[in-house]
Every structure is written in structure tokens, then in C-alpha cells.
Amino acid sequence: MLMESMQSAKLNSFWRRSAGWLVLALLGGVIQAKPPESRPSPIHGVKLYLNQDDLQAKYPDYGKLLDELGDAGVNAVFTTFFEGKKAFYDSRILPQRDSAIDLLKFRAEAQRKKIQVGAICHIFYDADTLKDRPDLVVVDQHGDATYANWQQFVCPSDPAYRAYKLGIVQEIARTIRPDILSLDFMRFPTTWEIIPANTKADELRNFCFCARCLTQFEKQAGLKLPTELDTTPKKAQWILKGHAQAWERWKTGTITTFVAAASKAVKAIDPKIKISVHVVPWTQATFDRGITRIAGQDVKALGKHVDYLSPMLYHKLIGQPTAYIHTLTAELQRQSGKGILPSLQFAQVEAEGEVSPAEFKEALGYALQAPSSGTLLYHWSELRLDPTAPPLRMEKRMIFKAGAPFGKTR
């Protein structure tokens, strides 16, 4: 009691002393009123796939879906705008239409509810196109063209395919005007999700040694492959042994030039649309610069053309501690000078084990730590209220909500 009354007396005296200054300060504030801070609040987002897990059927009413997203503490939703040849909006380019999904309507509803929309655009992943274009199948350094899992990558060097995807990106910018346009599978193939952390750097599959890529590489590097090299493995070995730097430059150039063109085209349509690019969750040290050498993602070069880089930081899936989330976020920010949006796993993705609430809290803490620009959770089906979901999901949902920029007031 005594302590309390002493503190109260101190406070009273403080207020008396401060009152005069306070009035002056308030008046000063009125006179020198500044415009409100224009820096956007951090992104507290989720990835959401309406064409998966029956989500479209569960949410025929987008208003209900967006209210649920808002209730979970979400201020940005990143969703796929097409898959393969199938559009989730009225497209004049994509030949098929999933008539159940209407992303123009979703966009308008989200705008009313002040939830940002990120349009995820798959660039070099397109199983539908590969069915008609076997020449777009990627080839590794062993001459192996088989796909390791569901990820059917497309060779990044074909001018016609690149123009087709660029057209889709422009169409989405023009017709839907998302807040953010997010370039996904914007890389040379690598199945980073299933590569064990202890894999040796030279054991990673290195793409793409198809005939078209080899011709382009020769032209751009000013090199001529010796005619006696009669197989793909021999050609690949000649390049990787003697001309590895030129090969890497050609790969990163192939990726960066697409990002640059997409960014320029989108900003010409609407400079307010932000550009994001998904990057593999590797530091420069991981797999001996695997991010540039294997994925062809030159972070510094990409930074010149985008607003955000979004690493898929599913730490448990890739066998990393939670602190790695901050390590990579800080490294990418230093290299690119741009906003970093680490994407986190909310639950188990493959068979790496469940993410406990304590671990999730730690991961989220690292993801939101400066210099991060927010976070993106993978993915809404795990986060949504579902009576059959285990209690730990609810616990993690509350942790995510508490970490939202508006968490406690909403």
C-alpha cells in the first residue's frame, strides 16, 4: 500500500510539472500537423489455394472467407490466379476456366474489407503446357529429364513460353489489379523441399542442359562446345568444369531478365502494384551458393526489380533451427535492399514432424524481427477454424493473431 501511495504521489507531481509542457506540445502538434505515416503496416498474410482442399466449395461466399481471415489476424492473402492452363478469373489468354472461382469478385470483396491481395503467378511450373510441349521438359547435368515429384518445371529459356507467361502476368495486373503480384517458381528447377540439409553441393541436380539452353548459353557466353562432346553429360561436364561462372551468369541472367520484364510491364499498367518474387530458402553458404548456382536466383540483381523477396522458410521441412528464419531474412535484406517476406510453415508439410505451439511462436518471432517486412503463413487450410482440427492448431492460430500488427485491437 505504502509503495502504491508513494508512486501515486510521484505521478501526481509529474503530471503537475508536465501539464504546461503537455499543453504546449499538443498545440505544437496541431500547428505542425504532419500527414499520417505512409509506411505500410507489416504484412501478416497467408497463402490460400481456392482450388485445393475443397476451399472454393467451403467458401462460396467470399465475404465469409474474408471475415474469417480478418478474425485470424490476416491483413494480406496470397492466392494462385491460375494453375497450368486453368484460369481462376476471366482470361483471354489461358484456354481453360475454373468457373467456380471468381478472383475478380474476391479482389473487390477483399478491398472492401481492407485485406491486401497477392496474386501468385506460377512462371516455370506448368504441367499442362508440358503435355503439349515435350521440348520444354528440363534436363539435368546427367542428361536426366525425369521429375522428382509433382513439381513439373518448365525450361526457362524458351522465348515463346516466356512471352506467354508475361502476357498472363500483364493480364492479371490489368484486369484484377492486385496489391502485390508474386512471381512463383521463378527459378531454374530445384526441389528444395526434399533435399536433405546434409546433401553435398555437387550432388544437387543442375538444370537445364536441354538443346535450346545449350545453344543460348553458347551464344551468350561466346563459347562453342567441342564437337566431340556427343552426349549431354559430356557437354554438361565440360561446362561445369571449365566454364562454371559463365554458366551461372547465363542462368541468373535468364531468371533476372524475366523478372525485370514482368516488373516493368506491371508497373507500366499500375505503378502501385508491388512485385514480389519467391526465392529458395538458402543462404549463400547453403549448398555452396546453391541459390545462384542451382536456382539461378541472384538476389542482388533481383532486388533492382522487385519490392519484396519471399523466401519459403519452412524451417522444419528443410531441417533448420528456427533462428535460421532470421539469419536468412537478414542476409536477403542486406543483399537486395528490399522488403523480405519470410513464408513460414504453420504445420507439418511432409513427414518432418508437427510444429509445436512453442516452436511456432519462436519461428514467428524470428520471422517478424527486423528487417523483415512481415510474414506469410503456409497455408490457410491449416489455419482456418475447423472443428476437426487438433487443439494445437487453435493455440498456434492465437499466437499468429497476437503477432498481427493490429492483433490486440481487432
Ligand SMILES: [Zn+2]
Ligand atoms: Zn532448357
